[in-house]
Structures are given as structure tokens and as C-alpha cells.
Amino acid sequence: MKLQQLRYIWEVAHHDLNVSATAQSLFTSQPGISKQIRLLEDELGVEVFARSGKHLTRVTPAGEVILETAGDILRKVESIKQVAQEFCDEKKGALSIATTHTQARYVLPPVIRGFIERYPDVSLHMHQGTPMQIAELASDGTADFAIATEAMELFGDLVMLPCYRWNRSVIVPRNHPLAQGGALTLADVAAHPLVTYVFGFTGRSRLDEAFSVAGLTPRVVFTAADADVIKTYVRLGLGIGIIASMAYDPNNDQDLVALDAGHLFAPSVTRIACRRGTFLRGYMYDFIEDFAPHLTRELVQEAFTTRSRGELDALFEHVDLPSY
Helix, strand or coil, rough: HHHHHHHHHHHHHHHCCCCCHHHHHHHHCCHHHHHHHHHHHHHHHCCEEEEEEEEEEEEEEHHHHHHHHHHHHHHHHHHHHHHHHHHHCCCEEEEEECCCCHHHHHHHHHHHHHHHCCCCEEEEEEEECCCHHHHHHHCCCCCEEEEEEEHHHHCCCEEEEEEEEECCEEEEEEHHHHHHHHHHHHHHCCCCCCECCCCCCCCHHHHHHHHHHHHCCCEEEEECCCCCHHHHHHHHHCCCCEEHHCCCCCCCCCEEEEEECCCCCCCEEEEEEECCCCCCCCCHHHHHHHCCCCCCHHHHHHHHHHHCHHHHHCCCCCCCCEEC
């Protein structure tokens, strides 16, 4: 059994069983990958992939277990490389971040700018997607860090570090009746067609929960994953918008009014997550602390020693999170 063979089956499984695409991504030949997978299967005595003619059709039950173990092995190999590189050159390497549009557009720019100035020889890679996709990327080791509000609690192999609390604003055109003042209520919001986040994005669950508790059924006419798209459709008159307050830009959104809705919805917490067992290089600790200053190296190391979600929550129980 060769490490290369494990990498091939892992990559094929993560390229939708497309051997040709896998070969292109690994800069090798399709016949070479197919041959090595067959040699591995012959050695193991089981098939990792079921076939129809020359095409791979699905992962076999045995293959599912083998791939899970192969993933663990490949991640440990990567950790060994990270350890070696940390001692060779602590300021050179790569950092991969998976996050949502809101974080990438409104929160991360100053953090990333400062990080690049401090570590010019660390290449940064950003993946954007749904919270579920983001968590999966961190869980399978594709991304070093996942930064999101929703979905990450579904992955037990992630250590989730709370970064900051945030809430929402209702955005309306300047000539809208709600922009004329007065205390905003949930009933006021529910009386208008809503434009907001897709379910599962940017704290959307808190929004739905608030309306449900109040016995109100809002009329959501349009949803999007991107706060800038939501604002575009508010400008078109499709409805009033509900977005993360951080996504309102006073300079670029002067034609819109942001009405604070913090008293209507429970606050949400954005977290940065990393797969348990990952070797964190020095610049990774620095990135975490740049993003959330209360997450010192010592506190992060202590978080990685916790053995359960309950222990992790207890560690941060008395930490005063900043509000964004």
C-alpha cells in the first residue's frame, strides 16, 4: 500500500468519481490513477469503487470506511509537513479559509490586509459557500479554518471558537413608511414583503425563530445568500430587507436606511472552526487572534484539549464576546 494510492482514491472520491478531472488536478495521467486504484483494491481484496464498464459509479460500503481512514492518514501526513515547515521557516506557508459572503466582504478585509503585511510569504486562499459547505471544507481538511454562524455545530470533529456577537438591521428605501421613525416591532416587519437570507445562511434561524415565537408568519418574497444582492432587490422595491447589521455600508448605501432590529431578534455568534487534531502553525494562531483578539494562543490551545462540546462551551462561558 502506497501513500500515493490513498491520495488517488481520496481525490477521485472528491472529484465526483471523475478520474479524468482528478488526473488534471494532480497533473498526472488518467491511466496511471486507474492502475494504482486497481493495484490497491487487489492488495486489499475489496473494491473501493463500484464500476459500470470503465466508469466509476459509486463508492462501495467498504470504500466508505477505507476513504474515511485514508482521509485521516492524509491529514496526519499534512500535519507532519506543517510541523517540519514551521521549524524550517515559520513565516512561510499557506492558509486556507472557508467563509460566507458577509464575512468575506464586510469583516475579513482589514484582518487579511494586516495579516498579509505581517506575513507576505504566506499565501492565502479563500473559499466561499454555504455554511454547510464551509463546515465540510474544514471537516475534510480542504480548508484550515471555517468562519460562519450556522451549521458548524453539526460537525463533531470541529473545534469551534466563538469570535463575536452580531445582530440584524431592517433596510428600507429612504421614502419608505418605516423610515419615518417610531419604534420598530415584529408586527411592523411582518406587515411588509421581506427580502432576506436563504435559510441556513447568516443567522437566518434566529430570524425565523423570532417570528414563530411571536405567532407571526412573514411573507418572504425573495431570498439570497449575498447581502449585496438583498440590498439590490430592496432598491428595486421588492420588499424590505433584513441583513446582518455589519453588511450595511453608510458610504455605499446612502439611498437606504438601516433600522436597528437588535431588540427584535436574539443575537447570533460567529465562530472560527478548525478540525480537531490539526497542527496550528504560528501564523495560524496569529490569524485567529487578529480576527478575534480574545482568542489568544493560550486560550486556543486550551480549547483544543477539550474532549467534548460541553467542555468547550464551559471554557468560553465567562468570556465576554465583542459585538460587531
